Amino acid sequence: MYVLTENIDKVREEEAKNAAARETEGHSNPGAVKNGVQDQWIQPLVIRGNQGDCVKVTLRNALEFGEEVSLHINGSDMVVSKTGQPATTTNLDTVAAEGGVVEMEWYIHPDTQEGGRQFHTYSNDRELTVMGLFGVFVVEPRNSEYWEPLGTGPATKASSGWQVMIENGTGPDFREFVLIYHEVGDEAFRPVNKHGDFLPQRDPLSDAYRPGARALNYRSEPFGINNMHVQHEYFGFEDESMAYSSYTFGDTAPTIPRSYLGDPAKFRVVHGGSEVFHSHHPHGGSIRWQRSPRATQMPVWNTGQNGPVKYPVVRTKSDRVDVEVIGPAESLELETECGSGLCQWLAGDFLFHCHVAHHYVAGMWGYWRVYNTLQVPGVQNDVMPAMRELPDRVGRIHKPVTSDELIGKTVNWFGKKFTIIEKGKTNWKSEPAQVTLKDWVGMQLTNPGKPGHKDDELGQLMSYDATVLDWVWDGNKALSEKEPLLGENPKYNPEWQGYKAGERRVIWFEPSTGKVAWPWLTPHFGKRAPRPNDHNGAPWLEMIRLNDDGSRSVEPARPGENGPWSLCPDRAGSQKYNVHFVKLPIELSAAEGKEEAVVDPNGLLYVVHEEEAAVRADNNKKFPLVVRANVYDCVDWTLTSEWLDDDITNFQSSKINTHFHFLQFDNQASDGVTSGFSYEQSVRPFTQFKKEVKKGLPVPMNAKVTKIAKKGDKVISVSNAEQYHVGIPVLIGADNVKGNEVQRIVKIEKGKLTLAQPLKHDHPVDDILTVEYTRQRFWADADVGSVFWHDHAFGGTTWPHGAVGTIIVEPFGSTWHDPKTGAPIRTGPVADIHATERVGHDVAGSFRELMVHIMDTVPHTVNIVTAGNPPGQPVDVALEAGRTVSFIMPPNDKIKMTPMPFLNGGTHTTGGALNFRAEPFAQRLANNPDPSKLFSSKVHGDPSTAMIRAYTGDAMVFRLLDVTMNESNVFTISGHTFWSERYAQEANRKHSLHIGIAERYDLVVAEAGGPRHQPGDYLLFNGRSSKFSEGSWGIIRVLGEQVPDLQPLPNKAYGKEGMPEKLPVCPSDAPVKNFNVVAIDFPGMNLNPNAPEAIEVDFERKIELRNPNAKIFVLEDEVAKVSGDAQPMPLTIRVNVGDCMKVKLTNKMKESRASFSAFGMAFDPHDSQGVNLGNNGGAQTVAPGQSRVYTFYADPFNGAGQILAW
Incomplete structure (x- = not known):
């Protein structure tokens, strides 16, 4: 060092x-x-x-x-x-x-x-x-x-x-x-x-x-x-x-x-x-920064010095990001939005990590x-050293007080005030509200009680009961649960702060706001963290949640109910999602000819509860979940799980959660991850009632209705009622689409629960009750577009089977529709968005939308690689070495050889997909070995991947997320370009970009069919060869005539109605540049004349520097040069913006057909895309000994740049 x-x-x-x-x-x-x-x-x-x-x-x-x-x-x-x-x-x-x-x-x-x-x-x-x-x-x-x-x-x-x-x-x-x-x-x-x-x-x-x-x-x-x-x-x-x-x-x-x-x-x-x-990602939602922080002089990093920022600038010139890939010796300057406590102004622990799982x-x-009280000796909230205030903020942070010292104080939440009283009854309607100390503290802390109804620490720990915490009152002083007695912990000893094992300590509060001082819990090695009070998704920001009669509600707070400090402000829009996590078989690629469908029998998806039955019945609906909200919506999210304990994937300890990026939320209970001293936010399966083996975690606290309960009843008969606690909420009808609800228990008798409020729904026998549910709340405070969310409990195991998702924040006031019927929709990767606000620079109005989940580490689409690996190594042995708990590949006879034999780097590829769908090359070639017809829908049908369809001139938005875990990828589309920063006029226009793990882009294509309005099928694919061949590709279908199953967009971008006129690829006055290009075999390919033919790197694998099967493009008049001693370089040709480029390709290879593609230029997809794609007409490849001309236009709309020709 x-x-x-x-x-x-x-x-x-x-x-x-x-x-x-x-x-x-x-x-x-x-x-x-x-x-x-x-x-x-x-x-x-x-x-x-x-x-x-x-x-x-x-x-x-x-x-x-x-x-x-x-x-x-x-x-x-x-x-x-x-x-x-x-x-x-x-x-x-x-x-x-x-x-x-x-x-x-x-x-x-x-x-x-x-x-x-x-x-x-x-x-x-x-x-x-x-x-x-x-x-x-x-x-x-x-x-x-x-x-x-x-x-x-x-x-x-x-x-x-x-x-x-x-x-x-x-x-x-x-x-x-x-x-x-x-x-x-x-x-x-x-x-x-x-x-x-x-x-x-x-x-x-x-x-x-x-x-x-x-x-x-x-x-x-x-x-x-x-x-x-x-x-x-x-x-x-x-x-x-x-x-x-x-x-x-x-x-x-x-x-x-x-x-x-x-x-x-x-x-x-x-x-x-x-x-x-590595892929740096901080949690907290509004811990986000601009991808190009010097693109604007707007300083957003210090806007949260004096309180919450509920309405930050809605659009930034450079995209907001909360994940950024970083390579060796690279550095990033993260001027995160608002400052400590984020835009929410929240005390808490905000996880950060490399997003490579x-x-x-x-x-x-x-x-x-982030603390809300001064950390000085005698009043510290953890065992770390005392900490000073910033020089220009000295005196702004106060020492904490005990709860009894709050009595008589009037606390202030940015104008909303409360007076804390010792005795009497809480009066929420007075000005300011009069709140008893017991009510004030009780709203903030985990529901009191003994986990598992046990007195001893080990019994509480083994019960795995997170619904209550054993904190108590000593007069008017709130005291913590007992300090731990069990185990040795090198990170915590209560004696470091003057306490003894088994002793209770005071719980501190911030004196000017009355909020609990963070963190208020202390370590208890091995014990499950407690849940927030009443499963509240915003316990620190929105602790006040009242029924009409002033009693404490079990529902989330009304927007604005907690004043200016509310997570969701007054008059916020509302979106509610009840989400289940389910295991089910998923067909990634349909059967074709003699080739079987590619199926993951252990698929894992999040589904909106009301759509669960339809998803289970229809493979076309089995995509990773995509939901939507508009800017300024408040999103309420309830999560439960049906993923049972097993020996293979979750070690008899099934738990899942949902971690969201980008949005404002209360990190203590809505981050999804139990990080630092945050509350428990993951769930056990509510459908599990017994265990065949005594191993892993105990059976969850679930029960069933044993006697029909009617709407209006306040007493309900259930199995195992005694496991619950008075005062806690319970979810009733967890799997009942027609009626599920949360109710507070006020009395427990053998086989019966008495509830605080009458039932809102009927509940039949066997309706399920559970405490294994999580509530989260999010505030969509800005136009952040694609927001990644995913399991963060068993992510390395669940992601490869589909346990990822997205919430797309759409422009304010948008509605979301089925492109085929025009009917409103709530979920799905393909949608028509009817809008009037901007979605990109100079693009406003309605648009077609495709959510693209780029995925690697998908075990059911892996291919076998042999080149460069140890000679004589059996394929079965190589594959067996790659099988792990988190990467369960199909049987060896279901895994195909890669059609790209010169892939290097391992014994098999890692599998790839788009939206957990794939269209593998190997599967298609097994049905028809002609590679020139590989992408033809006339031969193979349309690919299994999701397809976006549009009429010429429609705006298209590709919401792009790299949702899995180990590799970087490249998103590429043909014939269209997008701004790399959608609100920056000066940003580059690209047709391809690199994306790292958990990174995201919102890519706006101004006009389907490109600037020349050319209808046809265009290619969309992952530019990494291994991912492309595993099946990560699809079709953009641009139609030039209206069809019954694609509704026209209202209020189209640019205010245009109808379809624009198809234009010639090259304007008549465009200068023409002609190139005669030859495709040849080049067996003398030598990547480094001064190096040996192969270099052994590790594990007997080799980097091969000679390629006797090489094939290259070369200008016709330079064939003689490269046939001699000249070392060829990849063909580079140049045209000016506004030029018409004509390429005459002659195929002089002995066997292979050839074509020429320049995807970032304008072309007719029926003639010059260079691939026989989809339903396009024409033969776009060239047989040995033949020639053809391809025509491209360097349209000024796309500007100057580099384009890969291949």
């Missing part, structure tokens, strides 16, 4: 503590490792300088094994001090031998962009970087000063560190957090445990690859081999859904950024490693903790 010279002794002291801890038995000794990398010296070096500063660096090489070392700051203008020469990689004066010294300096120009820059050694780069020799230099605003955030009293200057307070020389002060993603060693490296034993390459509990080797700032928190393993050791089960929970396992070891509510904050995200890409499960995660 790099370290400042003055801190070497402190690093060595921590090193010695860690070494001593490894020699102790048990789990109680953390050594020098502290939760959240707080006040630590063993951390990657982060140093800073201001714009306009001159920085001098002295590098001393104190490595002990003779390695030479350097220090190179990416993007800097460093020079060697003694010579003034640039400190580049080729300047040997920058390299320090063992014991050597190098002095360098850098004048940071005042206009240098603010932000982080990775530094590393260019001497022995890969070997040293992967072992930790990297750091970050941050360029700060001019005249800034840096202060230590931890401690009390006057702040001291910060010389280094991943978290500091920046006293800003040009704006408001802010907290700065430098998050460094990196690997531990290269991909073959094996970290060791405390006993010196190698960690497994694959986690036996979570199935993660390389657990403990995916890290943030030198820390990793793998799920299985760490906490879950110990949980199983102690209690006989492991609970992956609680892996992020501080209540269950204690605060995490990787970075925990810490702020006070309203603090401006900036995140510098840096990839410190050298191995693989195996990476976060392997340990690459942390969370941002």
Whole structure:
């Protein structure tokens, strides 16, 4: 590691503590490792300088094994001090031998962009970087000063560190957090445990690859081999859904950024490693930033300093994002919207992680903790160090008080006031409202009671009852549940804060608002986190939920009921979704000829309850769920699960949840993930009533109606009534489409429940009751378009079977319709959106919409790869090595050889799909081996993938999401272009773009048929060859005449009615550029004449640098050159904007047919698309010895750019 010279002794002291801890038995000794990398010296070096500063660096090489070392700051203008020469990689004066010294300096120009820059050694780069020799230099605003955030009293200057307070020389002060993603060693490296034993390459509990080797700032928190393993050791089960929970396992070891509510904050995200890409994603909904943060001068990062921002700017010039892929040595500057507490102004724990599923499960995660009370000795809410306020915000955060100290106070929620009284009765209608202390506190905390009706901690833990928490009153003072007695936890000991095991502690409250101080729970190792009060999806922001008589409701709050601090403001629109998680067979690709359908028998989908029966009966409806809301809608979401425990996929511990991106929500209960001290938000199956094996989690708290209950009844007969608690709500009729409802229990007798309110519906015998439901609430505060949501409990297992989804935020006032009938719809990837608002730059009005879920890691579409793999390796052996719990491939005889034999990188592809549909090349070629007819609907029928249809001139919007887990992909369409940033006029127009895991785009095509209004079928596909061949492609069908089963759009974009006139591909006055292109065999292809024919990389696999089967395009007059000694390059030809390009292609190959495509230009899809696609007429490929001409137009609408010709 790099370290400042003055801190070497402190690093060595921590090193010695860690070494001593490894020699102790048990789990109680953390050594020098502290939760959240707080006040630590063993951390990657982060140093800073201001714009306009001159920085001098002295590098001393104190490595002990003779390695030479350097220090190179990416993007800097460093020079060697003694010579003034640039400190580049080729300047040997920058390299320090063992014991050597190098002095360098850098004048940071005042206009240098603010932000982080990775530094590393260019001497022995890969070997040293992967072992930790990297750091970050941050360029700060001019005249800034840096202060230590931890401690009390006057702040001291910060010389280094991943978290500091920046006293800003040009704006408001802010907290700065430098998050460094990196690997531990290269991909073959094996970290060791405390006993010196190698960690497994694959986690036996979570199935993660390389657990403990995916890290943030030198820390990793793998799920299985760490906490879950110990949980199983102690209690006989492991609970992956609680892996992020501080209540269950204690605060995490990787970075925990810490702020006070309203603090401006900036995140510098840096990839410190050298191995693989990562995908940074923070939770919280409005933790989002602009993809191009300098595209506008609108500063949104500090707009939340003084309170909630319910109506942020609705559209931004650069798209808002909340996931961004980052590669080795890359850095991102995340000026997140609103600041600490987000636009919601919320205290809480906000998870962040790499969105590659195996990476976060392997340990690459942390969370941002935002407090609403001062963290100083004696009144702290966790075991981390005391924390100072920002210099320009001193005095804004108060010390907490106990509940009895709230009596007599009038608290203020941005104008909505309440007076807290000791005795009497709550009067909500007075001004301000008079609320008794017991009512005030009771609304905020988990329903009181003893989990499982047990007094002891172990009994409560083993009951797995999250409906109640054993907190109590001591007079007017609210006290927590008892501090834990069970197990050893190196992350938490109550004695660190002056408490004893088994003792209750006071619960703190913020004095000016009366809200509970965050966090109010403490760790109880292995125990399920409690649910929020009444399953409230917004317990901190909307704790007030009243019935007409003033009693506490079990329903979500009315929009605006909690005043300006409400999650959903007054007069918000409303969308309600009751969602079930189900297991069912899904046909990914239809049968064709002698080829069987491709079916996943273990498909997993979220379905809207009222559509569940139709989805189960009709494969055409079995898509990953797509729902919609409009800008300024309040979305209420109820989730239950029918996924039963099994031995194969969920280890007898079935749990699922739904984590949403982008929208405003109360993170404590609607994030979907139980992260930090957030409440339980995942669910067990409500359809499970027994277990065949005593293994995993216990049977959920479900029951059945035993006697018909009528609307209006307040007493209901049920099985196992005694398992429930007085005061809690219960969902009645969980699987009853005609009538499900939530009611509060006020009395329990044997076999009977008395309810607080009369039943709203009839309930037959065997109607199901459950407490296993989650309510979430979201506020669609801006035009964010495609919003990813997915399971985050068993994501690595469930995503490959379809457990992902999207909510699309449509323009304000939109209605959503079936394109065929015009009828209103609620769900589905294809829709007509009737609108009047803008959806893109200069595009307003109604449009056709296709939600495109790009998927990898789909086991039922994998292909076998043999090229480059160990010779003689049996296919069965290779496939068996790839089968895991999270990747259940079909039987070997159902897996086909890849039709692209030169794919490299493994023994099989990883499977791909669009919206969990595929149209595999191998399946089609097995029916008709002619590759020139591969895409023809006349031969094979239309593909199984979802199709968007439009009339020429219709606006089309492709909502694009990469929804799975391991790979980056490329979305490509032919004959059309879109803005890479939909509201930025200056953005590039593209027909293809790269998308990483969990990234999203909203791609607006102004006119179907392109600017020349050419009807026909156009190709849509994943540009990665393996994904394309696995079946990730489809058709855009543009019609030039009206048909009965496609309704015209009202209020069309640009205000045009009817279909525009079809135009010639090339205008008559366009200059014509002619090219004579030849397709030839080129058996002499040599990618590197100075390298051997094949290079062995690992596991006996090879990179082949000679290709005797190569085929290339070349200009006709250059054939002789490449037939000699000339090394050919990929054909590059040029035309100007406005030119007509004619390509005469001659096929001189011995066997293969050939074609020529230029998808980013205008063309007639019946003539010059270069592929015989769909229902298009004409033969667009060329036989050996034949020629044909293709015509393209470089339309000015598309502008200048590069287009792949193939």
